[in-house]
Amino acid sequence: MIINFDNAATTYPKPPEVKRAVMQAVDQFGGNSGRGGHALAMRTSRALYSARTAAAEFFGAQPENVIFTLNCTHALNLAIQGVMKGGGHLIISSMEHNSAARPGAQLALEKKITLSIAQVCPDDSCTVQNFRKLIRPDTKAIVCTIASNVTGQIMPWREIGQLCREHNICFIADGAQACGIMDIDISDGINILCTAGHKGLYGITGTGLLITDGKYKISPIIQGGTGSTSLSLKQPDILPDGLESGTPCIIGAMSVKAGIGFLRKKGIDRIYSHEEHICRSFIKELEKNRKITIYREPQSNYVPIVSFNAAEIPSEELAEELAQHGYCLRAGFHCAALAHTQLGTKTGTVRFAPSAFSNEGDGIALANLINNISNRKKL
Amino acid sequence: MTVIIMEMPSYTFAVKGEKLLKARGISCDLKRNVNASPGSCGYSLHVRSDVKRAAEILKMNAVPFIIKEKGGS
Numbered sequence: 001m002i003i004n005f006d007n008a009a010t011t012y013p014k015p016p017e018v019k020r021a022v023m024q025a026v027d028q029f030g031g032n033s034g035r036g037g038h039a040l041a042m043r044t045s046r047a048l049y050s051a052r053t054a055a056a057e058f059f060g061a062q063p064e065n066v067i068f069t070l071n072c073t074h075a076l077n078l079a080i081q082g083v084m085k086g087g088g089h090l091i092i093s094s095m096e097h098n099s100a101a102r103p104g105a106q107l108a109l110e111k112k113i114t115l116s117i118a119q120v121c122p123d124d125s126c127t128v129q130n131f132r133k134l135i136r137p138d139t140k141a142i143v144c145t146i147a148s149n150v151t152g153q154i155m156p157w158r159e160i161g162q163l164c165r166e167h168n169i170c171f172i173a174d175g176a177q178a179c180g181i182m183d184i185d186i187s188d189g190i191n192i193l194c195t196a197g198h199k200g201l202y203g204i205t206g207t208g209l210l211i212t213d214g215k216y217k218i219s220p221i222i223q224g225g226t227g228s229t230s231l232s233l234k235q236p237d238i239l240p241d242g243l244e245s246g247t248p249c250i251i252g253a254m255s256v257k258a259g260i261g262f263l264r265k266k267g268i269d270r271i272y273s274h275e276e277h278i279c280r281s282f283i284k285e286l287e288k289n290r291k292i293t294i295y296r297e298p299q300s301n302y303v304p305i306v307s308f309n310a311a312e313i314p315s316e317e318l319a320e321e322l323a324q325h326g327y328c329l330r331a332g333f334h335c336a337a338l339a340h341t342q343l344g345t346k347t348g349t350v351r352f353a354p355s356a357f358s359n360e361g362d363g364i365a366l367a368n369l370i371n372n373i374s375n376r377k378k379l
Numbered sequence: 380m381t382v383i384i385m386e387m388p389s390y391t392f393a394v395k396g397e398k399l400l401k402a403r404g405i406s407c408d409l410k411r412n413v414n415a416s417p418g419s420c421g422y423s424l425h426v427r428s429d430v431k432r433a434a435e436i437l438k439m440n441a442v443p444f445i446i447k448e449k450g451g452s
Contacts, residue, residue, distance in 0.1 A: 034390030034420065037411020049394040064391045228389050228420035238443070241389045241420070 001326035003362050008149055008177055008305050008353035009330050010198045010205055014259070015356075018202055021258030025251040032247055034227035048250055051257035052240070058260050059193060060185035061211045067243045068253050069208035072176040073099035075194035078210055078243060079172045080104055080143060082218035083192070084113050088140030091131060093155065094342045095120045095148040098335045100174055104143065114138075117338065120148075122297035124156035131160055141170040141216075146178035150339040150349065151295045152305030154178070161189020170216040180263055181272050181303050191215050197252060202259030202356075207252035210243065218243060262356075271356045275304030278354040278363045282306060285367030291374045295343060307349040310374035314347040321373055322350075327366050329353075383430045385437070385444040386412065386419040393422040396442045403436055405429045416447060423447065 004012050025047070031040035033048040049063065056063040069075040080103040084090055090104050090113050108115035118131040131142060142164055146157045157173055164171035172192045175184055179193075180200025186193050190213070197207025212218060223235040224245030236242045263271065283306060286292045291311040296302060310318050319331030332348040333340045340348060354363065387393035397409045407426045415421045424444070426433045437444055 034422075037421075042409075042411075045390055046394065049391060052391065063395055064389070226389075229418055230421070231417045236388070238388045238392070240391055 002328060003326050003366070004328045005352050005354055005358065005363070005366065006328045006330045007355035007358070008152075008199065008351060010196075011200065011202050011355045011357075013357055014204065014255075015202055015262040017262055018204070018255050018258045021254045022204060022251055025254040029250050029254065032227075033250055034241075035225075035247075044250055048248060048253055051253035054257040054260045055209055055211065058263075059179075059211050060187045061193075061213065064239050065212045065214050067210040067212070067240050068248045069194075069210055070206055070249070071198070071208040072174065072194050072196040073208070075208045075210040076100050076143070076172070076174060077103045078221055079192045079194055079218060080141070081107065081221050082243070083141050083170050083172065083216055085219040087113055089114045089116065089136050089138045090141050090143065091116045091118055091134050091139060092143045093118050093120050093127075093131075093145065093338075095150070095153065095155070095339045096143065096145055096336070097149050097174065097176070097339075098337060099176075100143045100145065100172075101336075101338050113140075118142075118144075120153070120155065120342065122153075122299040124159065124300075128156050128159045128163060132163060135163075135167055135169070139167065139169050141172055143172045143174065145174040145176070146182065146184065147303040147305070148336075148339055149177050149305070150334050150336045150343065150351065151307045152177065152302040152353075153297075154182075154301040154303060157190070158188050164191070165189060177303055177305065180259075180268060181275070183268060186211055186213050192218070197256040197259070200263075201256050202262055203256035204252055206249055207256050209256070212239070214239070220245065222246075266356060272304065274356060275354045275358065278358055278360050279304045279306050279352070281360050282352055282363040282367050285364055286370065289371045289374060292370070295349060304354055306352040307343075308352065308370075309345070309347075309349055310370055311377050313374065313377055315345075315350045316347065318370070318373065319350050322366070322369065325369060327369070381427075381430075383426045383433075384412075384447045385424040385426060385433075386416055386447045387422050387424065388418065388443050389420045390422050392442050392444075393420065393424060395440075396424050396437050396444065399436055399440055399442065400424070400426065400433050403432075405433050405436070407433065416445065419445070
């Protein structure tokens with residue numbers, strides 16, 4: 001028995017239409033996109049374009065500004081390294097995933113850029129003010145997650161986008177935990193949106209997206225074959241080719257297209273309400289137990305993620321015990337050093353993350369099990 | 380009939396251009412180039428009518444292209 005509440009890592013199960021799209025792509029789109037005139041290549045190229053268009057329409061972008069990547073980490077590395085090439089000052093939030101924090105930290109370590117970290121508060125205006133205070137004349141980009149992968153806290157991303165516009169700073173948003181759950185349109189002040197294809201968009205693993213409004217130049221981090229300007233040794237500037245060297249994951253892109261179709265059919269508002277309802281029921285049960293710590297603040301808003309600890313049980317130990325009952329939850333530090341430092345967790349947290357396919361009964365049964373385990377432990 | 384070949388810088392722009400033109404009733408075909416220019420992606424739009432309007436539509440939608448040659452069909 002597997003009951004998956006680790007959907008913030010990657011969603012499982014996938015919708016039937018995604019499975020069908022993968023099978024269809026394997027069967028029919030076996031050519032290489034943009035690299036030939038024969039029937040197979042043309043059919044595959046058109047399929048990839050349709051996936052690009054689906055993503056563009058979903059996020060309010062132009063198709064050529066949709067870049068397929070391996071995952072959100074790849075997209076964030078591309079965005080951060082690509083925009084910060086040539087130096088400058090970068091600001092990231094104190095709740096960033098390592099996929100944003102490490103590329104920034106590495107560039108700073110190599111003395112290619114300077115890096116500042118803006119403290120996230122429970123109160124949005126405090127968070128925005130902390131970003132504002134760090135802006136300097138040479139600030140080139142701000143990176144902020146839309147929703148924390150640890151606590152689910154929703155950041156004031158529209159206000160940060162506005163702040164960036166006022167100061168002519170590139171706003172790079174990490175949408176890994178928000179896309180597919182929240183209505184995200186890059187016209188809401190985002191210059192570059194990075195997201196996973198395999199989480200809230202319900203595509204398969206090995207998929208990610210970088211979506212740009214085209215305002216800020218993104219230098220490629222790898223060069224190679226693009227199918228265009230083949231006789232030139234210079235990487236093309238034009239998008240998406242300039243940032244998409246090598247054969248793209250066509251099967252993955254088709255899965256993301258099908259995932260977006262699933263979201264459109266179900267409605268992201270309905271999915272959000274469904275998952276949030278499960279989270280509320282889960283929290284309600286846990287709140288009956290004083291030994292449980294839930295990492296939520298009354299002033300903040302959250303995507304359907306609940307981070308918690310039970311008594312003094314190390315998070316990995318608790319997750320291991322839950323796993324023995326078939327429950328899949330991610331414990332530990334969630335690749336988010338800054339966030340856990342801010343939260344002051346000793347052994348990390350256990351993260352509960354439902355999906356569109358989760359149900360309330362499983363969430364309540366899990367909460368009861370957690371309560372029983374924590375009551376059984378001697379303090 | 381005269382056919383205008385518009386060379387495109389990327390496959391993505393080629394399909395985007397094709398869809399823009401067809402949506403506005405302009406007949407065109409997306410084809411692989413036999414003699415591609417060094418700066419092209421190897422694909423072009425073959426436009427058979429309303430060439431001036433086709434060019435305007437592409438420019439208005441920021442779709443880059445180069446008119447390579449004019450020929451008969």
